[in-house]
Amino acid sequence: xxxxxxxxxxxPSQTAGPYVHIGLAPEACGIEKPPFPTLGTEIAGPxxxxxxxxxxxxxxxxxDLPLRDCLIETWQADAAGIYxxxxxxxxxxxxxxxxxxxxxxxxxxxxxxxxxxxxxxxxQAIPPHISFWIFARGINHGLHTRMYFPExxxxxxxxxxxxxxxxxxxxxxxxxxxxxxxxxxxxLQGAGETVFFDI
Amino acid sequence: MTGALFPRQAGLHPPAFTPGYKTSVLRxxxxxxxxxxxxxxxxxGPAFGHVKLGEHDNDLLLNHxxxxxxxxxxxxxxxxxLLDEGGRPIPGALIEIWQANAGGRYRHKKDGYLAPxxxxxxxxxxxxxxxDGSYVFRTIKPGAYPWPNxxxxxxxxxxxxxxxxxxxxxRLISQMYFEGDPLIARCPIAQTIPDKEALNRLVAALDMxxxxxxxxxxxxxxxxxxxxRQTHFENRLEGM
Ligand SMILES: [Fe+2]
Numbered sequence: 001x002x003x004x005x006x007x008x009x010x011x012p013s014q015t016a017g018p019y020v021h022i023g024l025a026p027e028a029c030g031i032e033k034p035p036f037p038t039l040g041t042e043i044a045g046p047x048x049x050x051x052x053x054x055x056x057x058x059x060x061x062x063x064d065l066p067l068r069d070c071l072i073e074t075w076q077a078d079a080a081g082i083y084x085x086x087x088x089x090x091x092x093x094x095x096x097x098x099x100x101x102x103x104x105x106x107x108x109x110x111x112x113x114x115x116x117x118x119x120x121x122x123x124q125a126i127p128p129h130i131s132f133w134i135f136a137r138g139i140n141h142g143l144h145t146r147m148y149f150p151e152x153x154x155x156x157x158x159x160x161x162x163x164x165x166x167x168x169x170x171x172x173x174x175x176x177x178x179x180x181x182x183x184x185x186x187x188l189q190g191a192g193e194t195v196f197f198d199i
Numbered sequence: 200m201t202g203a204l205f206p207r208q209a210g211l212h213p214p215a216f217t218p219g220y221k222t223s224v225l226r227x228x229x230x231x232x233x234x235x236x237x238x239x240x241x242x243x244g245p246a247f248g249h250v251k252l253g254e255h256d257n258d259l260l261l262n263h264x265x266x267x268x269x270x271x272x273x274x275x276x277x278x279x280x281l282l283d284e285g286g287r288p289i290p291g292a293l294i295e296i297w298q299a300n301a302g303g304r305y306r307h308k309k310d311g312y313l314a315p316x317x318x319x320x321x322x323x324x325x326x327x328x329x330x331d332g333s334y335v336f337r338t339i340k341p342g343a344y345p346w347p348n349x350x351x352x353x354x355x356x357x358x359x360x361x362x363x364x365x366x367x368x369x370r371l372i373s374q375m376y377f378e379g380d381p382l383i384a385r386c387p388i389a390q391t392i393p394d395k396e397a398l399n400r401l402v403a404a405l406d407m408x409x410x411x412x413x414x415x416x417x418x419x420x421x422x423x424x425x426x427x428r429q430t431h432f433e434n435r436l437e438g439m
């Protein structure tokens with residue numbers, strides 16, 4: 001016999017379902033006067049330092065249909081690579097975004113500032129990236145991925161170094177559409193399936 | 200100070216591909232997830248402790264009701280604590296909920312179920328956990344509702360929960376069920392959870408002690424998120 005590890009069992013995940021907007025994006029589903037304002041609508045306020053960018057994209061299922069009922073949440077560092085809450089962070093950056101896909105086209109779109117590279121202990125750094133968390137009807141556990149930028153050298157990224165099938169890294173890199181606009185398509189299944197993480 | 204997030208407990212969350220829940224078939228990644236230790240991008244996270252809550256944000260009986268009215272249905276209190284795996288309370292964390300009304304109808308433009316909307320019920324609420332990790336909502340017990348997964352499929356009564364801890368890597372969305380509901384065992388969504396004991400953790404217990412006599416029945420629902428390692432003896436890789 002040994003002592004018991006007094007760890008609690010985790011609460012398991014369940015799908016967000018088709019009516020997730022009621023709780024997390026009420027205006028999107030026709031609730032005109034929600035009891036409180038929607039969170040995550042502004043990642044970087046007007047005073048935020050750095051280059052303002054627009055990210056658009058969509059989440060596509062294994063039958064090549066865009067998800068029109070999904071939500072994405074994003075989390076990122078400020079232009080200097082400092083996360084909100086850390087010392088020296090840009091006070092105009094919340095870092096957090098929450099955006100519903102359009103009910104007709106399935107497109108999501110948001111404005112932010114281009115994040116900086118995030119320093120790691122030692123000489124390493126994570127190239128600029130935005131973390132994505134995707135949830136919807138039919139997704140049993142929120143899917144975690146990252147968007148990197150096509151202009152950056154990604155060779156030093158310790159997480160990407162873990163990906164054995166090197167051609168899959170391209171699924172994490174947004175496509176440039178003009179100077180400050182990016183397109184990020186997330187494919188849930190099949191050819192070109194986006195890399196998802198368990199971190 | 201705390202360090203890396205504990206790895207997710209294996210086999211606890213539902214797998215992505217669960218054919219009994221048909222929508223998951225085309226929405227499930229087929230390639231394995233890439234596992235990695237957490238870093239700053241996962242260990243930091245949005246903070247909501249400062250969000251100013253309205254008086255009725257956690258009171259679904261009133262937060263969409265006309266003056267002098269309240270939502271129709273069985274009045275309930277849902278309360279519990281937000282903890283990490285080590286049993287430590289998680290204070291200042293945001294919990295958001297949404298649910299159907301007492302007839303099983305959602306206030307959502309995509310819900311066409313024939314049960315009527317309740318003019319005094321919106322169906323969403325939010326709370327920030329207290330110092331001891333506790334939270335409380337007042338609402339009505341949602342009704343079961345049919346859904347087109349099979350020819351005659353009914354969701355057990357449930358409340359959807361969205362939970363933030365202190366790290367983006369702790370993010371969780373789940374559903375709370377009610378003790379004694381015979382539909383839980385028949386529900387393809389509840390049954391996506393492979394571990395029976397883990398599913399039981401989503402079933403709130405009737406809590407007579409917290410029940411307000413002649414007013415509202417209480418249910419207790421504790422939520423446990425991933426914990427974080429202690430930072431003693433954190434080393435860099437050899438040679439760095
Ligand atoms: Fe539901």
